[in-house]
Structures are given as C-alpha cells and as structure tokens.
Amino acid sequence: MTTPRSLLGPLGLRQTAYYALCAALLASACAEIEHASPADAEKLATLRAEREENEVLSRFQQKKKEKARAEGKDADALYDDAEPLRQSAEFQAIFAEIRKTMHDAKLKEYVTRPAATVQNCIALASGGAGPAEIDNCVLKTPADEKINPVKLAVLMVLIVVLGIAALFAYRSTRVRADTVALAAGKLGLKVEQGQQATVVTGTYKDYAIKVESSPPEAGQGDRYMRVIVLSKVNPATVVRFGPLAPPTGLDLPDLDAPEVEDSRIPEGYKLRLSPGAAAEELLSGDTGFQLRVFDPVDVRVHDGVCGVTCWQIPPTTDKVVEFIELALATAKLYP
Structure with a gap:
C-alpha cells in the first residue's frame, strides 16, 4: 500500500x-495582519453553525431510536428515514439553540482571525465544505502579509x-x-508514529484492528484515516461502497463483484456486492447514515477484512473513537 x-x-x-x-x-x-471585518466574521459564523446540522441530526436520530426500543417499538421502521426528523418541530428547536450557541462562539473566534483567511474560508464554506474543512481553513494564516x-x-x-x-x-x-495517536492511547492500542503515517494496532471490543492515518502535519489534500477490522469478517463477502473518484491516490483494491444499481446510492458513489451480501444498512440504516457524516467515506470488505476510509483527520479524540466504532459496526454487518 x-x-x-x-x-x-x-x-x-x-x-x-x-x-x-x-x-x-x-x-x-x-x-x-488586518483582522476580519464584523460582517465577514458574522457570515462565516453563520455558515459554520449551519454545517453542524448533520451531526446534531445523527445524535437526535440515535436518541429517538433508543427511546423507541426501550418502549418495545420498531425503532428502524419509525426512524430509519432521517428527513422527517430533520423537519420536525422538536429537532428544529434543538438545532436552533445549538446553532445559536455555536454561531456566537465562532463569531468571537473569527473576528480575531486575518481578513484574508476568513474571506478564503467563506468561499470554501459557500462551496459546500464540511465542518472539519472549515475549521482547518480558519487555522491557516495568509502568506502574503x-x-x-x-x-x-x-x-x-x-x-x-x-x-x-x-x-x-x-x-x-x-x-x-495527532488525535489518532491520542485516541489509540486511550483505547489501550499500540501506536507507532512515523514520518509518513501513524499506525495503530491491537484488539478493541474483541476485534483485531489496524488504524492508519496521515501524519498531523500532512497537507490538506493528503489527509486520511483508515480503520481495518482484521477478525470476525466473512471471508466470502465482497463489498465495495465508496466515491467514484476518491480525493487522494490511496492504494485501495479494485474488488471484483457485480455492480449494484439502487436509487439510495448517494450521488458520486458506487456499490459492488458479492452474491448473498446485503447493503441495507449502508444505504438506509444507522451505520450508513452516520458514516456519511465523514463523507466522502469508502467501505471495502474482502478476504475476511473490512476497511473503512475517510479523507480527513477527525479533529478530536472522541470523533476518532466514533469512526473506529463505525468501522466495527460495518464489520458486524458481514459476520
């Protein structure tokens, strides 16, 4: 690789x-350095707060499902589709409060940042960049002062x-x-930090896993994190679910399996499945929905291993652990 x-x-x-x-x-x-104008800081704070919606919706959906299960109801049937939840008055009220809190905090931060940086980040956010990309952008200092x-x-x-x-x-x-190294240490996993990559190995929740990530100083276009589950995966299952054009040239296997056509496949993605394998959870279930918080994300199952890759370094140790948990949840779909 x-x-x-x-x-x-x-x-x-x-x-x-x-x-x-x-x-x-x-x-x-x-x-x-000329600091950002109040108007630019306000605009970027508004865009950044709006980007938090998917994160808040994911947590809201999980709580709804947990409550439904506790009441003996069919949680998947009630809450698999996140869109009705997004439109509900309850969610809108929760998100409005979170959005305001985040907006106010980010506004205080952005007025202290260079004007050129904030203007660049506004352009990036207006183009659909996610929360991690915006946060990384804000940390940059313009070189032309x-x-x-x-x-x-x-x-x-x-x-x-x-x-x-x-x-x-x-x-x-x-x-x-290095949030990956810090998270691995908390989970009791072995960490090796090299100049080219951070590599984590060990056993977590009875699964043998390996985590690979770019070093913390890697450039924006070279960042990635991959979790490989090495045990308890069906060796006969082949799944390839991911973007048609991954952001970097990582060496990912081109798996031989029939291509699937399904209206639920996200735009810009493709899906290949071996006979007998299912993709319901990847396309419409909890696992798939939460994985796409890390979009673009790639899932490959073959030869008894399950690899899940995203093209970012999660900004906190909690998010790193969340991504590892999602990789295990994906592997559990193909025992």
Missing part, C-alpha cells in the same frame, strides 16, 4: 520542526534563541497534535 507524502517534502523531522517554527514566528511576529523589517531583525534573534528548545519540544507537541 502506498501512503501519500506530506506536503512538507523530504525534510527530516527535526529540520521540519525548525522550519515550521521559523515560518510560524515570521507570520505571527512580522506580519501586520507585509513584512516589517525592524520586527524581522528582532525575530531572527528570537529564532536562534528558541530554535534549539523548539526542536526538543517538537516530538511531544507532535503527539499532542
């Missing part, structure tokens, strides 16, 4: 840390003084930035 290279190029870890420090200090200490030569001279002295200390601190900082 090939792993996408970091956009930082062939630099070693210590050299990478040093130049990253220099770039960050140059941007923060030398640049005369004016440099103050006096500040630059002072900064060069600071770089010399701080450079050595920063190199020693780099490894621990890198671990803290």
Whole structure:
C-alpha cells in the first residue's frame, strides 16, 4: 500500500520542526495582519453553525431510536428515514439553540482571525465544505502579509534563541497534535508514529484492528484515516461502497463483484456486492447514515477484512473513537 507524502517534502523531522517554527514566528511576529471585518466574521459564523446540522441530526436520530426500543417499538421502521426528523418541530428547536450557541462562539473566534483567511474560508464554506474543512481553513494564516523589517531583525534573534528548545519540544507537541495517536492511547492500542503515517494496532471490543492515518502535519489534500477490522469478517463477502473518484491516490483494491444499481446510492458513489451480501444498512440504516457524516467515506470488505476510509483527520479524540466504532459496526454487518 502506498501512503501519500506530506506536503512538507523530504525534510527530516527535526529540520521540519525548525522550519515550521521559523515560518510560524515570521507570520505571527512580522506580519501586520488586518483582522476580519464584523460582517465577514458574522457570515462565516453563520455558515459554520449551519454545517453542524448533520451531526446534531445523527445524535437526535440515535436518541429517538433508543427511546423507541426501550418502549418495545420498531425503532428502524419509525426512524430509519432521517428527513422527517430533520423537519420536525422538536429537532428544529434543538438545532436552533445549538446553532445559536455555536454561531456566537465562532463569531468571537473569527473576528480575531486575518481578513484574508476568513474571506478564503467563506468561499470554501459557500462551496459546500464540511465542518472539519472549515475549521482547518480558519487555522491557516495568509502568506502574503507585509513584512516589517525592524520586527524581522528582532525575530531572527528570537529564532536562534528558541530554535534549539523548539526542536526538543517538537516530538511531544507532535503527539499532542495527532488525535489518532491520542485516541489509540486511550483505547489501550499500540501506536507507532512515523514520518509518513501513524499506525495503530491491537484488539478493541474483541476485534483485531489496524488504524492508519496521515501524519498531523500532512497537507490538506493528503489527509486520511483508515480503520481495518482484521477478525470476525466473512471471508466470502465482497463489498465495495465508496466515491467514484476518491480525493487522494490511496492504494485501495479494485474488488471484483457485480455492480449494484439502487436509487439510495448517494450521488458520486458506487456499490459492488458479492452474491448473498446485503447493503441495507449502508444505504438506509444507522451505520450508513452516520458514516456519511465523514463523507466522502469508502467501505471495502474482502478476504475476511473490512476497511473503512475517510479523507480527513477527525479533529478530536472522541470523533476518532466514533469512526473506529463505525468501522466495527460495518464489520458486524458481514459476520
């Protein structure tokens, strides 16, 4: 399997840390940055808050199903279709409150960000970008700000003084930035952080699993996370459900199975199934709905393993664990 290279190029870890420090200090200490206007910050905060709807809807749907099951009702029949729930007055009231809270918090953050950054993120959000993409965009600092030569001279002295200390601190900082490694540690799994990838192995909830992800410093186009379930999967089952054109060139097997036509297959996706395999849960059940929160996402089952890939690094350890749980839920569909 090939792993996408970091956009930082062939630099070693210590050299990478040093130049990253220099770039960050140059941007923060030398640049005369114009902060975002209140109007732009308001617009981006509104767009970002709206993007939280699918997350809130997923949790709302789960609670409805749990309550229905506790009451002895057919939860799947009542709440498999999320759209009626989305339109319900109860959900709209819940989401309105969450949306306002998030909007207010994001507005306070965005007015402190560079104007160019916020404007770029507005364009990205207007094009349909998801929550993680918007959050990553906001963290970027524009590279075309004016440099103050006096500040630059002072900064060069600071770089010399701080450079050595920063190199020693780099490894621990890198671990803290790697949400996959942090989550794996909490789950008691073995973690190996390499320059090209983070690899996690071990047993979780009686399943042998392997998790692979791009390093935390990978560029936007090279980020991915993949969970491979290595046990308790039917070796005769073949499933290929995923985007027609994955965002990066990850080496994913081109599985030989009949292609399925179904109106429930999301636009831009395709589905291949071996005889006897089912895809109801992937297309209309809880598992499929929650997987598509991480859209685009790819599911492949073959030779007794189940691999689930998304093209992002979940921003929190809770989201990493959620993705691992979803991979296990997918594997359980094909025992």
